Amino acid sequence: MSPISMAAETVDPLPQHTLLVFLLQIGALLLLALVLGRLAGRFGLPTIVGELAAGVLLGPSVLLHTAPGLSGWLFPQDATQMHLLDAVGQLGVLLLVGFTGMHLDLKVVRTHGGKAAGVSSAALLLPLALGVWLGYALPGELRPADADPAVFAWFVGVAMCVSSIPVIARVLVDMKLIHRNVGQMILVVGTVDDAVGWLLVSVVTAMATTGVGAHEIATPLWHLAVVILVVLTVGRWLVRSVLRVVSRAASRGVTISATVILLVLAGAGAQALGFEAVFGAFLCGILIGAQGTDAQARQLEPLNATVLSFLSPLFFALAGLRIDLTALIHPKTALWGLCALFVAVASKFLGAFIGSVFSRLSRWEALALGAGINARGVIQVIIAVVGVRLGLLNTAMYSIIVLIAILTPLMAPPILRVATKRIEYTADEARREERVLALQGMPDALEPDAAGPVAVPRTPAGDPAHERGVPVHPT
Numbered sequence: 001m002s003p004i005s006m007a008a009e010t011v012d013p014l015p016q017h018t019l020l021v022f023l024l025q026i027g028a029l030l031l032l033a034l035v036l037g038r039l040a041g042r043f044g045l046p047t048i049v050g051e052l053a054a055g056v057l058l059g060p061s062v063l064l065h066t067a068p069g070l071s072g073w074l075f076p077q078d079a080t081q082m083h084l085l086d087a088v089g090q091l092g093v094l095l096l097v098g099f100t101g102m103h104l105d106l107k108v109v110r111t112h113g114g115k116a117a118g119v120s121s122a123a124l125l126l127p128l129a130l131g132v133w134l135g136y137a138l139p140g141e142l143r144p145a146d147a148d149p150a151v152f153a154w155f156v157g158v159a160m161c162v163s164s165i166p167v168i169a170r171v172l173v174d175m176k177l178i179h180r181n182v183g184q185m186i187l188v189v190g191t192v193d194d195a196v197g198w199l200l201v202s203v204v205t206a207m208a209t210t211g212v213g214a215h216e217i218a219t220p221l222w223h224l225a226v227v228i229l230v231v232l233t234v235g236r237w238l239v240r241s242v243l244r245v246v247s248r249a250a251s252r253g254v255t256i257s258a259t260v261i262l263l264v265l266a267g268a269g270a271q272a273l274g275f276e277a278v279f280g281a282f283l284c285g286i287l288i289g290a291q292g293t294d295a296q297a298r299q300l301e302p303l304n305a306t307v308l309s310f311l312s313p314l315f316f317a318l319a320g321l322r323i324d325l326t327a328l329i330h331p332k333t334a335l336w337g338l339c340a341l342f343v344a345v346a347s348k349f350l351g352a353f354i355g356s357v358f359s360r361l362s363r364w365e366a367l368a369l370g371a372g373i374n375a376r377g378v379i380q381v382i383i384a385v386v387g388v389r390l391g392l393l394n395t396a397m398y399s400i401i402v403l404i405a406i407l408t409p410l411m412a413p414p415i416l417r418v419a420t421k422r423i424e425y426t427a428d429e430a431r432r433e434e435r436v437l438a439l440q441g442m443p444d445a446l447e448p449d450a451a452g453p454v455a456v457p458r459t460p461a462g463d464p465a466h467e468r469g470v471p472v473h474p475t
Contacts, residue, residue, distance in 0.1 A: 022084045024074060029054060029317040045413055048170045051313045052406060055320020089318040092311025093166045097278040098263035099304055100169035101285020103178045115359035116185055120192040122355030123373055124161050127347035131160030134343050142336060142397045151207045155392045158204055159383050159401050160344045162197035163190045165282060167377030167409050175413060179433040182365055182423055186372030193373060194279060201383060202274060208390045223273040231283050239287040252299035259288060259300060319381055327399035337400040344404050348374040364422045371415035380405035
């Protein structure tokens with residue numbers, strides 16, 4: 001028998017009912033995410049809030065209790081069904097984070113990298129320390145009976161100190177802050193937080209399984225060194241070569257396909273080394289943004305629109321689908337949940353403020369940085385799932401961590417809006433905004449002001465930046 005015949009016999013096709021439910025799941029999640037996302041925008045919130053709420057309403061928090069029959073049919077507890085949704089959602093967040101990396105200005109990184117490192121160190125160490133303290137202070141009801149108290153406490157500390165690049169990226173894009181210097185700083189600090197956070201997760205995982213030794217600690221550090229070395233050498237050369245080749249093609253489809261291939265393969269490489277795939281996609285996006293041209297950025301506009309309007313909303317709706325808020329009904333659990341939320345938020349803001357003081361940033365920049373990196377979101381949800389798999393979290397503690405992941409992104413927009421209005425708008429930011437709008441299919445980002453030789457950044461709606469209270473500096 002030929003290999004082709006064997007493959008055809010051993011791999012069953014997707015059942016018709018499974019495909020039907022999958023299509024209905026995508027339709028329901030996207031429809032509700034679109035409606036609630038637009039509703040969130042009406043109230044001045046980022047669309048990610050509505051998209052997460054769509055998943056919460058269709059998940060075990062609401063639909064399972066109000067219409068259990070419909071919930072069991074539309075979202076059955078079937079691994080194959082959820083894996084189909086996960087695959088689409090993971091592709092969406094990978095591309096979203098890749099596009100975020102393209103927006104990162106390496107000039108800002110080189111200029112403010114030292115400041116970002118100072119902020120990141122304080123914003124990591126303080127939440128980690130207070131999180132470990134909280135882990136020891138939590139009552140026994142919130143800790144599995146067979147979990148080691150020390151390992152549990154360190155896991156809580158890691159969960160408290162992480163940020164979430166996917167959520168930070170979406171908030172900055174929705175609020176049109178991706179081109180601002182402070183937005184770039186938030187991305188850099190968040191990237192460092194995520195990288196160190198995943199290293200700490202690797203160490204805690206070793207503590208919970210095989211124990212901690214030199215090998216368990218050295219392996220993730222060695223893998224991170226490999227990632228950085230590849231990015232600075234082979235990765236840079238490969239991206240530059242691919243973009244040079246696709247620039248000769250007349251079709252924008254070639255540029256889009258090449259970009260997706262680069263981002264997906266970079267994500268696979270990071271995953272193979274024990275990091276999250278989005279970390280590799282983000283680094284690859286930085287290389288594409290640094291090596292590519294404005295013309296190539298405009299060619300990617302259809303892909304960018306597809307990610308923001310389809311793949312990304314589906315991913316965040318799926319994240320909300322896994323949340324069960326009914327576990328927080330118990331008063332004692334709710335009280336400790338509020339305590340954990342306070343520790344998580346206060347430690348991030350205080351850490352960002354301390355780091356900003358030592359880095360000589362203004363108080364408004366410190367406030368904006370604290371608000372940005374305070375958004376935990378999906379990464380914290382993923383870490384919570386890891387904790388359940390390792391037997392370190394019970395249902396109540398898992399729900400508390402997920403609640404923090406939901407609430408912290410809600411705090412970012414109003415605080416960022418207040419802080420960024422008091423941070424001056426520079427000429428470099430205006431030029432960077434032009435590039436961002438070009439990537440979104442709006443090449444006429446800058447228009448001359450009738451009053452003189454001043455470049456006035458315009459929003460997609462055409463409103464000049466100074467009408468929003470943002471100072472504009474002459475170019």
